Amino acid sequence: MTSVTSYLIKNASLLGGEPTDLLLADGVVREVARSIHFESSGPVETIDATGLVALPGLVDLHTHLREPGREDAETVESGTRAAAMGGFTAVHAMANTEPVADTAGVVEQVWRLGREAGYCDVYPVGAVTVGLRGEQLAELGAMADSAAGVRVFSDDGRCVSDAVLMRRALEYVKAFDGVVAQHAQEPRLTEGAQMNEGELSGRLGLAGWPAVAEEAIIARDVLLAEHVGSRLHVCHVSTAGSVDIVRWAKAKGVDVTAEVCPHHLLLTDELAATYDPIYKVNPPLRSAADVEALRAGLADGTIDIVATDHAPHPLEDKDCEWAAAAFGMLGLETALSIVQETMVDPGLLDWAGVAERMSYAPARIGRVTDHGRPLEVGAPAHVVLYDPAVRRTVEPAESASLSRNTPYAGMELPGRVVATFLRGRATVLDGKLA
Numbered sequence: 001m002t003s004v005t006s007y008l009i010k011n012a013s014l015l016g017g018e019p020t021d022l023l024l025a026d027g028v029v030r031e032v033a034r035s036i037h038f039e040s041s042g043p044v045e046t047i048d049a050t051g052l053v054a055l056p057g058l059v060d061l062h063t064h065l066r067e068p069g070r071e072d073a074e075t076v077e078s079g080t081r082a083a084a085m086g087g088f089t090a091v092h093a094m095a096n097t098e099p100v101a102d103t104a105g106v107v108e109q110v111w112r113l114g115r116e117a118g119y120c121d122v123y124p125v126g127a128v129t130v131g132l133r134g135e136q137l138a139e140l141g142a143m144a145d146s147a148a149g150v151r152v153f154s155d156d157g158r159c160v161s162d163a164v165l166m167r168r169a170l171e172y173v174k175a176f177d178g179v180v181a182q183h184a185q186e187p188r189l190t191e192g193a194q195m196n197e198g199e200l201s202g203r204l205g206l207a208g209w210p211a212v213a214e215e216a217i218i219a220r221d222v223l224l225a226e227h228v229g230s231r232l233h234v235c236h237v238s239t240a241g242s243v244d245i246v247r248w249a250k251a252k253g254v255d256v257t258a259e260v261c262p263h264h265l266l267l268t269d270e271l272a273a274t275y276d277p278i279y280k281v282n283p284p285l286r287s288a289a290d291v292e293a294l295r296a297g298l299a300d301g302t303i304d305i306v307a308t309d310h311a312p313h314p315l316e317d318k319d320c321e322w323a324a325a326a327f328g329m330l331g332l333e334t335a336l337s338i339v340q341e342t343m344v345d346p347g348l349l350d351w352a353g354v355a356e357r358m359s360y361a362p363a364r365i366g367r368v369t370d371h372g373r374p375l376e377v378g379a380p381a382h383v384v385l386y387d388p389a390v391r392r393t394v395e396p397a398e399s400a401s402l403s404r405n406t407p408y409a410g411m412e413l414p415g416r417v418v419a420t421f422l423r424g425r426a427t428v429l430d431g432k433l434a
């Protein structure tokens with residue numbers, strides 16, 4: 001263990017505001033003031049954070065860590081290293097592992113691996129149905145009662161398309177204040193689908209994935225959630241119509257929350273014209289009009305959070321022809337930069353808004369009480385220091401992930417995570433893993 005027990009952060013711009021000093025000691029935020037003079041008997045490291053934005057540790061509600069089963073793509077350790085490099089202090093690990101995280105045993109294994117790695121707190125997501133097969137409910141109660149304390153349930157990668165099963169899951173999770181996070185994809189409408197359905201998919205000869213395949217499930221599910229009085233979360237919203245449906249449901253008082261992924265805030269379906277499967281993702285990249293609606297929905301709070309859908313894949317699953325390639329792209333290490341580029345720099349969101357959408361709200365939805373707290377005295381010392389003024393070129397080889405499937409390779413993006421603290425311990429320092 002390192003002997004440094006305390007960090008004195010000088011002149012950080014707290015949530016983008018006035019220069020502030022923060023003292024992190026014994027795992028908590030000990031003091032927050034314009035100027036802190038600290039005399040310590042123990043070791044203290046002073047960090048000059050002039051020009052850096054201080055944010056609460058980011059919380060991802062949607063990460064694929066691939067362990068157990070696909071340790072060639074990612075492990076809990078490598079994925080949480082990537083998370084720390086992206087400013088995250090907590091991630092929710094999706095259930096589509098091998099074996100599927102559909103029992104107390106598997107979720108406890110993932111939770112324990114997260115603790116052992118120590119880069120980031122890992123909250124396992126439990127599968128809704130056994131084996132993600134959509135036939136029978138998994139042991140939701142046993143996963144909730146396990147050491148992992150699961151509160152988020154999802155068959156992500158697959159849609160819970162059976163309306164009766166979805167209704168039962170929504171009813172069941174109420175007992176422990178859980179939430180069903182739906183991967184909204186009508187399976188029959190997307191058989192063989194490869195990219196956003198439109199004029200371009202026709203021209204490229206790639207099977208189309210209509211917006212209605214997402215929107216029909218969201219519309220059905222908000223009605224089901226209202227009917228049974230339960231909490232619904234919608235994963236990776238990608239279309240303008242989905243934003244409209246969530247807005248309508250919220251206005252009606254339905255207890256629904258929604259997420260958008262960084263790549264859907266920046267990239268469009270035009271990239272499919274390259275036939276490079278690096279741009280193949282589920283749900284697919286959509287039109288520029290959809291991107292605009294997603295940004296507006298995130299700005300006005302219709303979409304509650306940004307979630308990465310970090311989906312690592314080994315080279316052989318991506319470096320092939322489009323139709324044979326796996327869906328998914330890396331996201332943890334670039335999320336904050338993409339949000340700066342698409343939301344903060346254009347003036348759609350300030351840093352307090354980023355803290356809400358990437359820390360407070362995801363923690364609330366996942367019922368995580370130890371993360372997503374304002375940087376006030378007594379709060380757990382989960383902190384990110386971010387430099388919004390620099391620009392960097394994304395180099396896949398530099399990723400902490402075991403995989404390389406970033407769609408931003410060679411792109412210049414704003415900002416850089418300089419430091420991440422988990423319970424007052426540096427996981428990243430000077431932009432490098434500590």
Ligand SMILES: NC(=O)N[C@@H](CC(=O)O)C(=O)O
Pocket residue numbers: 064096156157158183280281282283309311312327328329
């Ligand atoms: N989002 C993705 O494109 N991929 C996800 C699962 C999924 O298909 O949603 C994955 O696990 O790779």
